[in-house]
Amino acid sequence: MKILISEVIWTEGIEVLERQGHTVAYDQKWYANRKEFLAHLPDAEALIVRNQTQVDEELLNHAPNLKVIGRLGVGLDNIDLDETEKRGVAVISARNANAVSVAEYVMQAVLSFRRPLHEAHKGVAEGKWERRVHTGYEINGKTLGLIGLGEISHRTAKRAKAFGMNVIGYDPFRTEYDYMIDETGIVKKEWYDVLGESDFLSIHVPLNTATKHLIDRKAIGLMKPSACLINTARGGIVKETDLAEALQDRRLAGAFLDVLENEPIHPENPLLQAPHVTLTPHIAGLTEESQERISIMIAKEVNKELHGNASLCRV
Structure with missing residues (x-):
């Protein structure tokens, strides 16, 4: 299954997904190049973001096969939860990880x-x-x-x-x-x-x-x-x-x-x-320990959702 990652993730998270046989397309600057990013969305089944990627109606319209969105963190103000619920797209967050x-x-x-x-x-x-x-x-x-x-x-x-x-x-x-x-x-x-x-x-x-x-x-x-x-x-x-x-x-x-x-x-x-x-530049939750923990956690929970198992970290 194809997974897009539009912001920085620790390599341990990508390794978890690849070991499960997923195809991972990753560019930590995609959030800043929206036109290019939208072009990659049509065949994506999962999306992993931080707080810069605006997951709005336009983005979701370009992702008809999307099943799950993983948030590398806990804030959800960049994700339109009404739209994701309407489309049946699960949203999971890294609850308590940082x-x-x-x-x-x-x-x-x-x-x-x-x-x-x-x-x-x-x-x-x-x-x-x-x-x-x-x-x-x-x-x-x-x-x-x-x-x-x-x-x-x-x-x-x-x-x-x-x-x-x-x-x-x-x-x-x-x-x-x-x-x-x-x-x-x-x-x-x-x-x-x-x-x-x-x-x-x-x-x-x-x-x-x-x-x-x-x-x-x-x-x-x-x-x-x-x-x-x-x-x-x-x-x-x-x-x-x-x-x-x-x-x-x-x-x-x-x-x-x-x-x-x-x-x-x-x-x-x-x-x-x-x-x-x-x-400070939005770093309170950024430590090596927390980011490795978050990356692995979201990767595992996204994989669960893609295999039909509801994550306990669903929003």
Whole structure:
């Protein structure tokens, strides 16, 4: 069976598919050359993508034999799920496969914000020895707020608790009796309480009509001026102009953003001129371990679907 892969995948995933006898056509830049990519779709039975390939009605019209779409990750905002359901195309995601990597990114952001060792190193390299300037703050006893209480929040909370942090969270779809809340010790609170009490606020929700610009001027206004915002979920959840303005006006102490509304970042994005913001190129879930795990997982689950066995990772 023919499988198209339009974005980067680790070789271990391709090897799994080829060992099963599939024909794999792979170009990690196909997402950027749509016309060429569409021409390869008519005889494809499976498609594997990341977040750049727009799986919309036009693409699906060019793929009449498509049976399954594998998403190398968990975000689904680039896939038209209504259209795939209408056509009977299964969609599977790499559920939980990069949760550890994202959780470690969040903790790295927390630690870096309180004690930016790279700045201390820079001073020493310049011949300075400014111990008082680089006196940081402990994270022990500080409060981490989580918006969205899924698997990534669960793993982040476990690590934060190990550092002695208080962990609170908001998720209207979970109760305090859900496993990850009850067992991890997350204190479930209302939206405005999480915003107001958090020293660090970490976002873990999907991008949809309800979460678009969820963190805007009003939400930021409820946060402590000393707080730090961390977004590893999706660009568009944070209203970037409002965040840049708050950082400029010192109504918020800092931010770590791994995702942006438009990626790569536009050179006129106001965040590039904002103080105390760290921007990374959508890498929170990108570690060698997670990407090998995701590539093998999606390859195996796509193979199951192609052989008529429903994947447990179906969306």
